[in-house]
Amino acid sequence: MPRRLQPSLAQPGDVCASERSGKAHTIDHPDHDVEMQTVLAWIMGKPVELLMTEAIVEAVEYVLDGAKTFRFDLNSPDVDSDERRTFGVKLQYRIIEAFGLSKKRPLDTTISDVPVELKATLRDNWAIPREGHCQICLLTQVDTKNDKYRVFLMRTHRRWLSEGKNQDSKRSIRADARDAFALVVLDWTRLPRNPLKDLAPSELEVVFQPGVGIRRRVTALFGYLPETVIPRVAIETVAAMAKDPLRRAREAKPDVAFSHDLVVLVGTWPPQRQLAARHGFDLSGEAWVAIRPETLGDDYDTAVDMMRRTGK
Structure with missing residues (x-):
């Protein structure tokens, strides 16, 4: 026709x-x-x-x-x-x-x-x-x-x-x-890109592995995405269905430091938001980021202290 x-x-x-x-x-x-x-x-x-x-x-x-x-x-x-x-x-x-x-x-x-x-x-x-x-x-x-x-x-x-x-x-x-x-x-x-879309299929399997606690999965997430700003919605997605998911995610901070030598800063707190901004990371909207010690330089000890005081 x-x-x-x-x-x-x-x-x-x-x-x-x-x-x-x-x-x-x-x-x-x-x-x-x-x-x-x-x-x-x-x-x-x-x-x-x-x-x-x-x-x-x-x-x-x-x-x-x-x-x-x-x-x-x-x-x-x-x-x-x-x-x-x-x-x-x-x-x-x-x-x-x-x-x-x-x-x-x-x-x-x-x-x-x-x-x-x-x-x-x-x-x-x-x-x-x-x-x-x-x-x-x-x-x-x-x-x-x-x-x-x-x-x-x-x-x-x-x-x-x-x-x-x-x-x-x-x-x-x-x-x-x-x-x-x-x-x-x-x-x-x-448009802002959700960094979860940048994970490889094998990494997604780990981050969303059924039956594994949020603390371990969030630790893996930051290990896969160092120095990547992660919006609050991505954290809530990884910790979906949990009671107080952000508190559960914050409990992973020491594990992230131990396993990956990264310091987690959270935009909820103005001092951490300002410190992250000084090193080029925009944590507006209560975003998170895990930063390498060499990036923080002289601010490393300050960042670690901030992380410890807001761990829970």
Whole structure:
């Protein structure tokens, strides 16, 4: 059967009509779309990268729920397709909260009194519902395999959407329309990488070995990842299902020092956070790091004393 050709891409000045309302309107170029420019100016007046990064990280962590499931990678076969589909909904609410917006009809929110649809994808495209046709959409694409994301603002005119639709009657955005008429809010931007993803399969077997105590498994973790900042969520994932998992993990500090000659500092305590920062390690968010004596240099004794005093 011959492949069906896409119709030519509609251009500014052409007429479009939403599938939902059927109302005809003229397509404006994004540079001349007053509502688009109003929303873009509002967004760009915020610390967009900081807010979007935090929102995405929180949505990923919510879906994984590592402290109860031992999971740390959204691409893992342990995460089923239904859970991945919830990511977009979770991110929508995280974005609304991060930017100080409200959930508001007729779409997902309003920015400067302009209705805005919030769409996210873990794939290559977005599924636009009928109510999103010809509306302004904030589009987030997350590549969890490569720990990066990007954000567009686009008025998703019906004529810029695919002819085919999925079982929910949603249509994807034509790539040529996105390339020509989507405004880049953030180009590809790095996401914090969970260091558990850097462990070899044999190392993961040790760190998550069933029936072995948290103290031994956390000791192995730091031995595999010396001088690597390990976020609190990774510690909680390794110690999943335990009562007071962070206390149990702190009990491993002497073992890490004895087995691997490393000094563990924890960002919960400002003096340790400041000492780690002096040597190039950012322990914000209560992250952890195990540092070699030669890296600490003259601060070694101070670091050991700090570690001992906050051992439990």
